[in-house]
Amino acid sequence: MTGRDWNERSVAMGEFVYPYYFGAGCLERITSAMAGYDTDQFVVVTDDHVLALHGEAFLSGLRRHAPVQVLSLPPGDAMKSVLHLNSHLEKAIGAGATRRSVVVAFGGGVVGNLAGLTAATLYRGIRLVHVPTTTIAAMDSVLSLKQTVNSGHGKNHIGTYHAPEAVYLDVDLLRTLDDKQLRSGLCEAAKNCLAIRPEALPVLRTRLAGGNLSSPDVLLWLLEESLTAKSSVTGDDAREQRSGLVLEYGHTVGHAVEMEDRRRRGTDGLSHGEAVMLGMLAAARISRGIGGLDDRAVAEHDELAHHLGVSPKLPDAVTPEAVMDVVRVDNKRGYLPVSGEEAAMVLLRELGHPYGSRDLPLTAVSLEAVKDVVTDMVRVPEPWHGSGAS
Incomplete structure (x- = not known):
């Protein structure tokens, strides 16, 4: 494959180093690579908009390797709340998520924050993978260990730090963004x-x-x-x-x-x-x-x-x-x-x-x-x- 199709960079955050894989037209390769996590379940945190746009192609690829549980909400910053975090945790546990499970953040920066805090707090920390679908996530929020939700007083008041296993980006996913999100x-x-x-x-x-x-x-x-x-x-x-x-x-x-x-x-x-x-x-x-x-x-x-x-x-x-x-x-x-x-x-x-x-x-x-x-x-x-x- 050409460099345009598949690339790897290391993201270094102090003692934490994780790979960032990216390319164009590589969604199938991304889901195949995630088979290597030997998980009993993928817990996919997303939003309804991303699910409608890209869910079928992405989730069908994941389901070839392990069961998939989808946690989705209407898009927007309102997702980043303690209420929704608690709901996601309860649903994940109720659907059989274990310490072997992998939380997959499939969406933009808001989804990534909520997924990251879900992974960081479930059983005191399980594996997290980012598959960003917006420029804000791909170029900013996944390049961080900060996982957070908002309080009633302001943004990003509640959270912790949790390193992902990896980030996977197909830039073709970004091409469906409207001009504002791009x-x-x-x-x-x-x-x-x-x-x-x-x-x-x-x-x-x-x-x-x-x-x-x-x-x-x-x-x-x-x-x-x-x-x-x-x-x-x-x-x-x-x-x-x-x-x-x-x-x-x-x-x-x-x-x-x-x-x-x-x-x-x-x-x-x-x-x-x-x-x-x-x-x-x-x-x-x-x-x-x-x-x-x-x-x-x-x-x-x-x-x-x-x-x-x-x-x-x-x-x-x-x-x-x-x-x-x-x-x-x-x-x-x-x-x-x-x-x-x-x-x-x-x-x-x-x-x-x-x-x-x-x-x-x-x-x-x-x-x-x-x-x-x-x-x-x-x-x-x-x-x-x-x-x-x-």
Whole structure:
């Protein structure tokens, strides 16, 4: 087979190393490879949309090797709850899952998080395999040991760490994504370039400007770039609590906007990647306001957002006050001592160079400065030429 059909890379997370197999048109090879797990049951965690699109081809391949139990829910961030986690655990145990069983995450980032926490907590930890079907999962969330669900207060407050046995990707699965979901993962790729590998920005701009973002060649390049960027900061930081925190760029405001928008508009709200891109636009302006990024670097953020189709305006259903309520309980609290009027954020001093140190790329930012920028996002025209924090 050609390199376009089947490739292998190692993902190193501290002492954990797992293989990532990827190619185009390789779904049958993926299910054949999973026969090697000698399992008594595959527990497939997915969502109803993925199940309808790809379930028949994938599940029929798995069933040739072992019984399959399917745990599926309506798609959306609402899947990531303690209630649904408990339901999945009870159903898996009731259907005969054992310590020999393998949990298979078949879907996007939300599915992967719920499946990962299911695997991590079932019998205190059983095997996990990722088969991502979205760009956000393939290029970001599967490249992590973090398994998590949301609390009623904010995103990703409840979880643990659990390493997968492997990741398997057929990029042809990504070609069925709608434009919104396709670009969601590309926003995370843009984050990696801005925060970690600015030398890749010229190629990224060319790829984005060239269109046809769902072509296998473009997707495989983006995947390789994501693997390179993430491994450079997680190789010695399996839990992403030191150098890996740079991957949280754009997430403080982004997570808050995403959560509040989804509360109001459900699945019609911003995708995770779109919200993170919006969070990066805010972070760039906050940095400029404290003497960090210059106008050219801020414009680089704006240009990428434009190519990715992300509006710089806060969604109409979301208020600055609601965003700030979530920012105050951001899950990075505790890494850096801050006052009650500050938030610990990843901000760039210049592209590829965050404030703080490599081992703690965080800086304290006044909540007032954050709110000023978020408030500007309510009334910003397009394209955004706002002045940012002052």
